[in-house]
Amino acid sequence: MLNTWIAGTVVAVIAGVTGFFAVLRGSTFAAHAIPNGAFAGAAGATLLGFNPLAGLAVFSVAGALGIAGLSRRARNDVATALTLVMMLGVGALFVSWSTEYAQEAYSLLFGEVFGVSTDEVLPIVILGAVSIAAIIVMFRPLLLSSALPEVAEARGVSARRMELGFLLVMALATSMTVPVVGALLMFSLMIGPSAAARSLTARPVLAMTLAVVIALVTVWAGIVVSYESNWPLGFLVGVLGAAFFLAGRAYRAAAIRFRPRVA
Amino acid sequence: MHYIFEPGFFGSGPVHVALAVGAVIAITSAVVGVFTVIRGQSFAGHSLADIATTGGSGAFLVGVNQFWGFLAFGAGAAAFMEMIGVQRRRSRDVATGVVLGAALGLAALFLYLATQSTSTTGASFTILFGSIFVITTSTIPALIASAVLALATVLVLARVLLLSSLSSDIAAARGVPVRAVGAAFLMALAVSVALSAVIIGAVLSTALLIGPAATALRLARSPVKAVITAAGVGVLAIWLGVVLAYDSYYWPPAGRGWPVSFFVVTLIVVGYLLTFLRRRDRQPAPADTLDREHACSPA
Amino acid sequence: MSEDLLRLENVSVRLGGREILKDVSFGIRPGQFTGLIGPNGAGKTTLLRVILGLQPVTSGEVLLDGAPRPHRDSSIGYVPQKLTIEPDMPLRVRDVVSLGLDGQKFGIRLPSRARRERVSDMLTAVGAQGYADARVGELSGGEQQRVMIAHALISGPRLLLLDEPLANLDISSEQGIVSVLGRLARTEHVAVLLSAHDMNPLMPVMDRIVYVAAGRVAVGDTDEVVQPEVLSRLYGRHVDVIRVHGRILVVAAPEGVDAAEAAAEDAGVIR
Numbered sequence: 079m080l081n082t083w084i085a086g087t088v089v090a091v092i093a094g095v096t097g098f099f100a101v102l103r104g105s106t107f108a109a110h111a112i113p114n115g116a117f118a119g120a121a122g123a124t125l126l127g128f129n130p131l132a133g134l135a136v137f138s139v140a141g142a143l144g145i146a147g148l149s150r151r152a153r154n155d156v157a158t159a160l161t162l163v164m165m166l167g168v169g170a171l172f173v174s175w176s177t178e179y180a181q182e183a184y185s186l187l188f189g190e191v192f193g194v195s196t197d198e199v200l201p202i203v204i205l206g207a208v209s210i211a212a213i214i215v216m217f218r219p220l221l222l223s224s225a226l227p228e229v230a231e232a233r234g235v236s237a238r239r240m241e242l243g244f245l246l247v248m249a250l251a252t253s254m255t256v257p258v259v260g261a262l263l264m265f266s267l268m269i270g271p272s273a274a275a276r277s278l279t280a281r282p283v284l285a286m287t288l289a290v291v292i293a294l295v296t297v298w299a300g301i302v303v304s305y306e307s308n309w310p311l312g313f314l315v316g317v318l319g320a321a322f323f324l325a326g327r328a329y330r331a332a333a334i335r336f337r338p339r340v341a
Numbered sequence: 342m343h344y345i346f347e348p349g350f351f352g353s354g355p356v357h358v359a360l361a362v363g364a365v366i367a368i369t370s371a372v373v374g375v376f377t378v379i380r381g382q383s384f385a386g387h388s389l390a391d392i393a394t395t396g397g398s399g400a401f402l403v404g405v406n407q408f409w410g411f412l413a414f415g416a417g418a419a420a421f422m423e424m425i426g427v428q429r430r431r432s433r434d435v436a437t438g439v440v441l442g443a444a445l446g447l448a449a450l451f452l453y454l455a456t457q458s459t460s461t462t463g464a465s466f467t468i469l470f471g472s473i474f475v476i477t478t479s480t481i482p483a484l485i486a487s488a489v490l491a492l493a494t495v496l497v498l499a500r501v502l503l504l505s506s507l508s509s510d511i512a513a514a515r516g517v518p519v520r521a522v523g524a525a526f527l528m529a530l531a532v533s534v535a536l537s538a539v540i541i542g543a544v545l546s547t548a549l550l551i552g553p554a555a556t557a558l559r560l561a562r563s564p565v566k567a568v569i570t571a572a573g574v575g576v577l578a579i580w581l582g583v584v585l586a587y588d589s590y591y592w593p594p595a596g597r598g599w600p601v602s603f604f605v606v607t608l609i610v611v612g613y614l615l616t617f618l619r620r621r622d623r624q625p626a627p628a629d630t631l632d633r634e635h636a637c638s639p640a
Numbered sequence: 641m642s643e644d645l646l647r648l649e650n651v652s653v654r655l656g657g658r659e660i661l662k663d664v665s666f667g668i669r670p671g672q673f674t675g676l677i678g679p680n681g682a683g684k685t686t687l688l689r690v691i692l693g694l695q696p697v698t699s700g701e702v703l704l705d706g707a708p709r710p711h712r713d714s715s716i717g718y719v720p721q722k723l724t725i726e727p728d729m730p731l732r733v734r735d736v737v738s739l740g741l742d743g744q745k746f747g748i749r750l751p752s753r754a755r756r757e758r759v760s761d762m763l764t765a766v767g768a769q770g771y772a773d774a775r776v777g778e779l780s781g782g783e784q785q786r787v788m789i790a791h792a793l794i795s796g797p798r799l800l801l802l803d804e805p806l807a808n809l810d811i812s813s814e815q816g817i818v819s820v821l822g823r824l825a826r827t828e829h830v831a832v833l834l835s836a837h838d839m840n841p842l843m844p845v846m847d848r849i850v851y852v853a854a855g856r857v858a859v860g861d862t863d864e865v866v867q868p869e870v871l872s873r874l875y876g877r878h879v880d881v882i883r884v885h886g887r888i889l890v891v892a893a894p895e896g897v898d899a900a901e902a903a904a905e906d907a908g909v910i911r
Binding site: 103104106107109110151152153155156158159161162163164166167168170173174175184189205234238246260263264265266269270273308309312313314316317319320323324 | 381434439443544548594596607618
């Protein structure tokens with residue numbers, strides 16, 4: 079059970095940190111596409127007898143590269159869509175070839191936090207630390223490039239390099255969080271809490287901290303309810319994420335309505 | 342000839358259905374897709390597809406044909422997205438994403454509940470990755486009718502959609518009910534997604550929506566040519582996919598065949614990438630790479 | 641003013657707790673070329689949106705030919721500020737102009753030679769026939785501006801509204817657009833209301849000026865309106881008007897300058 083709590087906590091922190099930037103940059107689609115594509119990689123790895131985590135890592139990085147690469151010549155959302163479906167198509171092939179994959183596929187898509195073994199926790203913690211360190215190192219240029227790209231370019235911060243760097247961090251974060259909360263739901267954990275945090279405050283560091291806090295609450299509550307009811311963690315994450323987002327929107331609407339009149 | 346078409350291809354009933362229904366759905370999806378890409382709603386299209394997965398799982402749980410599940414949830418989600426309907430694209434994407442996340446959570450629940458009752462591994466695969474060779478004959482009239490409806494809606498709205506994409510202010514000033522038109526389009530999109538989910542699966546229906554459209558937009562300059570090219574690419578991809586999938590029953594691993602959806606998606610993506618080989622005038626960088634609004638203000 | 645094509649009467653607009661426009665009144669006669677001049681944030685875009693029916697007014701009226709503005713209206717053409725058009729947009733220049741005729745209609749229409757010719761004529765009139773088959777997303781700023789002007793004019797409006805059409809152009813494109821507009825306004829008998837933050841490029845074609853600052857307007861000939869007393873009253877602080885080499889510069893006084901003292905000084909300045 080301790081493993082579950084550790085893994086869940088690390089995942090929530092990662093999700094809050096990367097999700098903050100994903101929402102800021104409008105990379106919602108990529109945040110969805112990379113974990114999904116990673117799932118296909120895990121399928122292939124299992125088929126070939128490798129550790130699914132390796133497959134996750136390879137495909138999520140491939141996804142990041144594909145999206146960044148295609149975005150130079152096509153719209154961002156088209157690039158993301160096509161990269162995603164290509165990876166999923168290959169995943170479909172792998173899944174169809176293997177006969178006993180269904181349960182594993184289900185848990186990779188929707189999460190299996192209670193099945194995290196001790197030797198899985200260590201890579202998760204390490205990769206988590208690396209991702210967070212990367213974000214901290216990139217924080218100021220990434221923030222500038224996300225908010226004011228022309229100013230950033232003028233100061234020598236290349237928008238393309240930041241985009242690629244960010245996507246790669248997201249790929250890395252994804253590859254170790256997917257076994258815990260699942261490919262389809264990692265994205266909910268990234269978007270819901272961060273969007274809620276941004277409704278509450280505009281200050282970057284505060285918003286990111288809030289995102290992490292909300293993500294932690296979501297995951298912890300999810301673990302407890304999932305443990306009691308046996309319902310999948312992914313379901314709780316998705317619904318709680320949406321609930322926080324709506325709460326944030328309601329707060330925002332109320333704040334605007336009751337804003338003190340400017341003389 | 343028999344090197345390409347394995348024995349029995351032209352005589353097979355399911356193949357006929359696959360080719361005919363597949364073509365109709367591919368055309369619908371491609372045409373709707375052209376406008377989806379123009380309006381920057383590729384993410385919404387993909388989200389509707391994933392939400393349709395939830396519908397499919399729910400339908401399975403209840404014992405109903407998955408098309409109705411795809412349709413109900415897709416249309417419901419479209420209506421909900423329209424209600425949340427935020428103007429700024431970035432906020433719209435986040436709202437869409439949250440709806441998607443909640444719906445996927447629900448899908449997780451449905452599939453979990455389904456595993457408690459029966460052994461459903463095959464069903465999951467069908468919902469996620471499609472079943473063009475096993476289309477239930479009784480649903481065919483509904484499929485065709487829905488396709489015609491979605492296609493007609495988009496064609497009737499074509500000029501207005503183009504004008505709104507050029508400038509929603511100009512459209513509104515000329516009396517176009519921009520919001521209502523957007524809602525109608527989103528519904529047509531939901532129907533189109535539900536249809537392609539039936540043949541290549543909810544998870545991959547985005548390929549049939551975006552792929553031919555993106556390819557056509559790289560090749561054609563005028564709206565008419567774009568729509569016709571997209572439809573052509575879509576039909577070609579489905580037909581070739583069906584042929585290859587049928588042939589693959591004889592390929593390793595023995596006796597099962599490779600999924601149609603894999604072939605269709607691969608053909609579509611390869612086709613799209615091939616358009617980059619054309620030597621033509623350098624296109625300017627896409628406008629949305631530097632499209633950052635006041636990113637630091639609360640959404 | 642019964643012969644006014646467009647008339648605003650005491651229009652006020654309040655948005656998000658701020659008064660953007662305060663009690664604005666003016667009229668535009670048929671064929672008149674009016675410059676809507678003012679600094680950024682003064683309310684120019686809001687004013688244009690009010691006229692187009694895109695922004696509801698808090699109080700006041702917008703009258704077209706003496707009657708309240710109808711909902712579906714093709715007598716006002718509109719050229720928005722720079723449009724963001726993706727390079728993959730499947731619209732050629734001639735398709736865009738064609739949408740100016742019937743882009744707001746539902747249904748499918750068959751191509752017709754008459755329509756094709758009308759589009760070609762309009763393209764020639766704005767000088768865009770050379771790139772009629774180019775993708776609209778691949779045009780330069782000045783080229784796109786001409787196309788959008790053609791789009792707005794082809795349906796034969798009586799009033800043409802342009803929002804900061806010169807803002808992102810280089811000098812030569814600027815001059816090109818101004819001369820196209822001046823010529824078309826005369827040949828098509830169209831009244832023009834064009835917003836800008838710099839009035840100088842428009843001097844050759846402008847008949848009169850509506851100067852907007854701090855949500856209020858001053859209306860009249862350029863010489864009447866662009867005077868320190870008038871503008872200072874509008875801005876609510878002391879403003880200098882500098883004329884040099886035939887160009888006009890409106891400059892806010894530095895902080896700490898007493899308005900009365902500055903006005904007294906002005907009285908003694910030799911123009």
